[in-house]
Amino acid sequence: MKSSQSVMDRMAIGLSVMCTVHCFATPVILALLPSFAVMQIDSEQFHLWILAAVMPTSLLALSLGCKKHKRTRYMVSGVTGLAFMIFAVLLGHEVLEKALTLIGSAFIAVAHWFNYQQCLKQNDDNCPCSGGEPDQVV
Numbered sequence: 800m801k802s803s804q805s806v807m808d809r810m811a812i813g814l815s816v817m818c819t820v821h822c823f824a825t826p827v828i829l830a831l832l833p834s835f836a837v838m839q840i841d842s843e844q845f846h847l848w849i850l851a852a853v854m855p856t857s858l859l860a861l862s863l864g865c866k867k868h869k870r871t872r873y874m875v876s877g878v879t880g881l882a883f884m885i886f887a888v889l890l891g892h893e894v895l896e897k898a899l900t901l902i903g904s905a906f907i908a909v910a911h912w913f914n915y916q917q918c919l920k921q922n923d924d925n926c927p928c929s930g931g932e933p934d935q936v937v
Contacts, residue, residue, distance in 0.1 A: 807860030808915040814853050815880075815908035821845065822897050822904075846888050846900070854881060857907055864914035873914045880906025 861877040864870065883903030887896045 803859075803863065805915060805918050807856055808864065808911045808918075811853065811856045811860050811911045812908050812915070814849065814856060815904040815911070818849050818853070818904045819901060819908075821849070822901055846896070850884055850888055853884065853904075853907065857881060857911070861910060861914055864917060868914070868917045870914070870917060873910045873917075876906050877910035877914075880904065880908075880910065 857877050858881070861874045865874040880903040883899045883906060887899035887903060890896060890899070
């Protein structure tokens, strides 16, 4: 059975990728297919919903990984990414919002990727998942 931290890491990576695709694809879709403009996929509401999904998922997965692997740098990277995304929503400036959202989602995706990679190191004697002694906090 997969650990909840592993599942949450993969879900958070997927949400970060979805956010990135949304930021890049929406202007292209709106420019090429004017009928999509009525769907309001470029609205503030989408950013609020995605942030509401990313925050608990990321915080849970990264805190479980931090507790298990003692790697605080992944938690710091994820929280930094969340801060970028929160500032993006609060500022509301179109160009700055997209830039901050992309930077934030990149921080979050990288944090989850490394957090997830720690769980894959089952043969590493220093990994708590394998039953060995945990690494020192870095």
